[in-house]
Amino acid sequence: MAMNPIVRAQLTDFKNANAHEEGDDSDFFEVMSIFAVENGILGENIDPFRAHLKGEEFGIDGIAISIQGTLCVDADEAESILAVGRNHVGSFHMYQSKTSDSLDYGQISKFLDGVFDFFTDLKLLKGDQIEDLVGARDRVFAAATRSNPDLKCYFCTTGSGDVSDAICSLIESNRSRLEALNVFGSIDILCLGARDIQEAFRAATNSSLASISFPKNMTLPDHDNIEEAYIGYVTADQVLEMALGDEDSQGKRHINRAIFYDNVRDFNPNSEINKSILSELEGGDLSSFVFKNNGITVVSKSISRKGDTFTIEDYQIVNGCQTTNILAQVPESAASISVPLRLIGSSDPDFIAKIIVGTNKQNEVREDQFWALLPFMKDLEIYCSGQDGDARILIERRDNQYRDVAIERTRIMKPSDLMKVAAAAFFFQPNRAARDHRGIRKEFADKIFLQDHSVELYHMAALSLYKFDYLVRTTKIPRSYVINKFFVLYALVRQYWGTANILEAHPKQRAKVHKSVMAIILDNDEYTAHIENVSSHIDKLIAASGAKTREQVRDFIRTESFSDNFTKSYFKK
Structure with missing residues (x-):
């Protein structure tokens, strides 16, 4: 049976949007499935190529480990997130995808064996990528003080996705086996067919759209950066209309995390305040909610009004995460609960960012959001997106900024990624770049x-990071070199500029370094040779140290003494 024609068309679109990536249809369907589920069904914002297992791992095509919604592929990335804040929530999403017309019992059994192996003996799963993911896994479990991480397992196919009785029994027996480990908050094992993938892919590539009834509204004063704005109150079912995604294959609607600035995982159901509010609602005191709650603020790029019906597109709930989570737990009463609402229509990204900061002053505002307000970041975004061909990079100043744009997902760079490469390439702190980039930000603010x-x-620095990851994904360089990434970027600049002040150098000197480094980055053979030279030198230093395991090696090269030794020995004349 041929692949479902709609999935085939979507797969073609996905391949065209990621034309620089390599692989056959089955490889791309594996990545597209991860993208559709993560960014469509779950409302996350991740690069699916980083979650894809590039190889022949036993029964598993992808593993997405996230903390507070941020993808972690190794221990360093996990620790970087865990170093800030507390009460972190982690999750594990496991994937297997087949371009087949039906679900195969043996393939699903193998997939679930692989999942169980990842969390137990590791007798079936091998390789550097798995070893790195295990490091992230262990950090997630160690940080699970508030609640155990959730586990979701997705078996995706291009067929109908109909589940037989035998497969149902297989799933339940494996659920019991995983539950017996007593390490997960919840366990979902789902089989997705062509229709599920179609809808998820559409959701992942379309901007948010909702229509709400807002009769109790008043127009706000004019403002140069706002097309239109309203204040008033709505019934809570209208809030849920904005906040919940489409029904999944089990007929359930979940909160669409993609529309929240204030991350939905920050909701703490065990806080005394939230428990008190929920208790009042469950006890029938619905009329008091509007007087005690600050309500929600929604920013939309487009507002279309017809009477009291407002259709909003490409919107975010920039304040009201806690409120929305509480209301989602009492959907049967939502129509009888009133909620204060501010609805702001603006297409100015800088003003939107200011609204986000202003409405979240009582909450911790992510450093990325402050960076997004800097005039330099806007200039950088324009410059990077305007580069031709292989040199193009997309700076994501706002979460899901490129959600409905058909572009290569791996070229999207967040401000926090820029901070890491700046730490290595500009401040000459490669040993701290992965783990301590927030400390570096404070030091070099x-x-x-x-x-x-x-x-x-x-x-140049952002492109060097993209090209490094590209060479790994396309197996031009071994995955074991990933651990050397920031030393590679450091050496790339350090060989043409000897001190950590290139950003303050004379424009002619900066231009000379830029020209030399770009010549290497844009030549895959030259860049590969540079990576191999640096990695070979690092391997010699590691061999002399006695470090054996990947964890020991990782800790060793993150020390200041190693960084000093590398610099003295690699750059000696």
């Missing part, structure tokens, strides 16, 4: 992303 800085240099 007045020396980063300044208006007179060179957009060319930041683009």
Whole structure:
């Protein structure tokens, strides 16, 4: 049986949007499935190529480990997130995808064996990528103080997805086996067919759209950066209309995390305040809610009004995460609960960012959001997106900024990624770049992303990171070299500029370094040779240290003494 024609068309679109990636249809369907589920069904915002297992791992095509919604592929990335804040929530999403017309009992059994193996003996799963993911796994479990991480397992096919009685029994027996480990908060094992993938892919590539009834509204005063804005109150079922996604294959609607600035995982159902509010609602005191709650603020790029019906597109709930989570737990009463609402229509990204910061002053605002407000970041975004062909990079100043744009997902760079490459390439701190980039940000806060800085240099650093990851994904360099990434970027600049002040150098000197480094980055053979030279040198230093396991090696090269030793020995004349 041929692949479902709609899935085939979507797969073609996905391949065209990621034309620089390599692989056959089955490889791309594996990545597309991860993208559709994560960014469509679950409303996350991740690069699916980073969650894809590039190889012949036993029964599993992808593993997405996330903390607070941020994908972690190794221990360093996990620790970087865990170093800030507390009460972190982690999750594990496991994937297997087949371009087949039906579900196969043996393949599903093998998939679930692989899942069980990842969390137990590791007798079936091998390789550097698995070893790195195990490091992230262990950090998630160690940080599970508030609640155990959730586990979701997705077996995807291009067929009908109909589940036989035998497969149902297989799933239940494996659920029991996984539950017996006593490490998960919840366990979902789902089989998705062509229709599920179709709908999920559409959701992942379309901007958010909702129509709500808002009769109790008043127009807000004019503002240069706002097309239209309203304040008033709505019934809670209208809030859920904005906040919940489409029904999944089990007929359930979940909160669409993609529309929240204030991450939905930050909701703490065990807090005394939230328990008290929920208790009042469950006890029948519905009329008091509107007087005690600050309500929600919604920012939309487009508002279309017809009478009291407002259709909003490409919107975010920038304040009201806690409120929405509480209301989602009492859907049967939602029509009788009133909620204060501010609805703001603006297409100005900088003003939207200011609204987000202003409405979240009582909450911790992510450093990324402050960076998004800097004039330099806007200039950098324009410069990077305007580069031709292989040099193009997309700076994501706002979450899901490129959600409905058909572009290569791996080229999207977040401000926090830029901070990491800046730490290595500009501040010459490769040993701290992966784990301590927030510490570096604090140390160099007045020396980063300044208006007179060179957009060319930041683009160069971002492109070097993208090309490194590209060479790994396409197996041009071994995956074992990933651990050396930031030393590779450091050496790339350090060989042409000897001190950690390139950002303040004379424009002619900056241009000379930029030209030399870009010549290497844009030549895959030259860049590969550079990566191999640096990695070979690092391997010699590691061999002399006695470090054996990947964890020991990772800890060793993150020390300041190793960084000093590498610099002295690699750059000696």
